[in-house]
Amino acid sequence: MGRISLYELRRMGVSLDDIEAAKITQLAQRRTGSPVQSIGVIVGAAEQRQRTNPNPPTDLTVRAMRKRGAYDQAALLLDQQALRESSPERAAMAREAATAAKELSASDQLEFDFFGGGNVSIAFQYQDAVTERLFAAAKTPAQAFHAQAVLWQITRNLGWQSYECTKTAADLCEVMRTDKGDMARALDLLEQVGAIRRVKRGRTKTITVTPEGAFRGNIHNHAQAVERYKLDVIDGGKSDQAPEQ
Incomplete structure (x- = not known):
């Protein structure tokens, strides 16, 4: 015993x-x-x-690791290695290194970075107006719901302190697992109701959203973003299709 x-x-x-x-x-x-x-x-x-070890090492599959940031991956690997160490001193050193990696991850990746301006701010009036117009203009409720989902992806992928979506229509198709035809119809509908504007940038059609409706960045720079939008998109941009007023 x-x-x-x-x-x-x-x-x-x-x-x-x-x-x-x-x-x-x-x-x-x-x-x-x-x-x-x-x-x-x-x-x-x-x-x-x-x-039996009550805390067996985690199965470190590629799929599981892909969901973590670089520091989280390092912390997980160090924790798992500590479980395998026969030396208490080496196990303690591995756990200390894992703790340091976790602290770096926490300081670098907040779940909701409100104060850093990382999240997208969306005006309620913009959201309500677009929703009402979509259901009025769409042929079916399903088309309106799909356009809403597309708009959500557009707003969450705005550039920093910008009104331009960082993803093209093709990128959005890949993210949302939808075909080009459905995406084209959704973008046409969104532009028809004034939710977005598409502007030619060389060979690419850039999707833009008025900063008054959705904005990603420091609130103190919001006015400058609005002014740039007016100059680049409303006054100087070449829209594929003039949105209804």
Whole structure:
């Protein structure tokens, strides 16, 4: 058995000094996060009980790792390696490195970066007006719902402090798993109701959204983005199709 009472250990001839030294070893094991051995095992009076690891290493598949950021990947690998270490000292070092990687990830990747301006701000009036116009103009409710979903992808992929979507129509097709025909009809409908404007940039048709309706970036630079939109899109842009007023 792995656990023997102190009384039995004393009867077996284990000295008090050895027992106290074993307690210090247990304390060190707890501090390093290593499995804590019984005093009997430490002093050699009992054999270590073999048991199943309650925290088996995670299956580090490519698919699972792809969902994590670089620091999260590093932290996970270090945690898993710590579980495999036979040396308590090396396991403690691996866990310390994993903790540092987790802290770097937390400081670099917030779930909702409101204060940094990373998220898209969408005006309620814009959202309500577009929704009402879509259902009035679409041939079927399904077309209106699809156009809404496309608009959501457009607004969430706006450039930083910009009114231009970073994805083309082809990119949106890939993201939304839809064909080119359905995407073209959705974009036509969105432009028809004034939700977006498409502007030629060389051979590419850039999708734009008025910053008054949706904006991604520092709120203090919102006015400049609005002015650029007026100059580049409304006054100087070449729209494929004049949106209805």
